[in-house]
Amino acid sequence: MNKFFASAVAAFMLLGLAGQAQALSEPDMSPKWTYELKDVMKVEGRQGVCSDGKYMYVSCSKALYKYDLKTGKLVKKNMKPFEKGFAKPVNHFGDIDVYNGEIYCCVENFMDGVGKDIQVSVYDADTLEFVRTFPFNEASGQVEASGITVDPVKGTVWMCSWVGEESGRHLYEYDLDGKYLRKVHMQPVPQWIQGIYYYDGSILMTADDGTADDNEPDHMYRIDISSATNAPVILEKTFTEALKQGEIEGLCVDPATGDLLIHQNRGARIVLGMGKGMYPGYDKEIHEIYRYKMTPAK
Numbered sequence: 001m002n003k004f005f006a007s008a009v010a011a012f013m014l015l016g017l018a019g020q021a022q023a024l025s026e027p028d029m030s031p032k033w034t035y036e037l038k039d040v041m042k043v044e045g046r047q048g049v050c051s052d053g054k055y056m057y058v059s060c061s062k063a064l065y066k067y068d069l070k071t072g073k074l075v076k077k078n079m080k081p082f083e084k085g086f087a088k089p090v091n092h093f094g095d096i097d098v099y100n101g102e103i104y105c106c107v108e109n110f111m112d113g114v115g116k117d118i119q120v121s122v123y124d125a126d127t128l129e130f131v132r133t134f135p136f137n138e139a140s141g142q143v144e145a146s147g148i149t150v151d152p153v154k155g156t157v158w159m160c161s162w163v164g165e166e167s168g169r170h171l172y173e174y175d176l177d178g179k180y181l182r183k184v185h186m187q188p189v190p191q192w193i194q195g196i197y198y199y200d201g202s203i204l205m206t207a208d209d210g211t212a213d214d215n216e217p218d219h220m221y222r223i224d225i226s227s228a229t230n231a232p233v234i235l236e237k238t239f240t241e242a243l244k245q246g247e248i249e250g251l252c253v254d255p256a257t258g259d260l261l262i263h264q265n266r267g268a269r270i271v272l273g274m275g276k277g278m279y280p281g282y283d284k285e286i287h288e289i290y291r292y293k294m295t296p297a298k
Contacts, residue, residue, distance in 0.1 A: 027232040032202060032222060035260060035292040037241045041072060046287045048095035048147065048195060048250030049263045050103065052125065057103055059093040064103065064128045078128040085130045088117040095147030095195035095250030101125050106145035106159055118145045120178065134178030143167040147196040147250060156181065160196045160205060168193060171203065185230040190221050195250035195263065204236065206248045206262065218248035260292040
């Protein structure tokens with residue numbers, strides 16, 4: 001290869017690399033907010049949390065609870081939410097959301113880390129009674145449903161998967177009538193996703209990725225969704241404030257105060273999503289909502 005030709009090839013390659021670098025700008029990987037712990041509230045239920053600003057709704061694996069946010073009192077509960085309306089039997093709620101007076105829940109038949117017969121169920125926020133359900137799309141590749149959130153801007157719902165491999169690499173979008181729209185590949189992929197919430201143009205997710213046996217904290221991540229098939233995952237917060245490191249679950253933002261609500265469990269040893277005994281000093285699992293003041297980061 002003569003010197004002129006070699007120089008031309010090198011210049012062409014440099015131009016090509018520069019063009020790629022210009023086209024693929026690096027995403028901002030810094031947190032969008034700062035967080036200040038305000039208080040901790042004990043609740044019934046160990047799965048999800050959502051709020052309409054007046055009430056807070058908490059899901060257990062097989063129950064729904066409703067709390068008055070001003071008094072903190074339990075005002076209503078549904079202990080038999082799966083008795084009617086389901087074409088296939090289910091036994092497990094994940095994280096939940098509330099929208100236009102209705103509670104959206106992802107439900108499934110879950111046992112020892114395996115979910116099946118995923119469905120989306122909707123309950124009346126006033127009475128906690130069942131309203132309707134629609135199935136998920138098996139062709140999406142999702143095999144477990146750990147949480148659901150409503151995007152009120154687009155009028156769609158997003159679901160996440162606790163199970164890893166292909167199912168846990170994506171977020172899954174449906175319209176409010178249950179039509180499957182698409183999935184978005186998360187990069188990098190969080191481990192053991194538990195909760196999901198749409199807020200201020202971003203999707204926030206909690207992940208049970210700290211090992212409780214080693215007193216490792218869990219985390220919250222942020223995803224800024226676009227029309228692309230993938231989206232960067234940003235570490236938003238590390239939950240070092242937990243009274244005891246355990247199992248993080250659902251999350252939401254209280255629309256009345258702008259506070260972040262995080263559902264945390266402590267005391268029970270969890271293996272493959274199932275309780276397997278208690279840690280020393282505990283005779284029962286404790287469920288709590290951590291309330292944080294959110295302030296936009298500078």
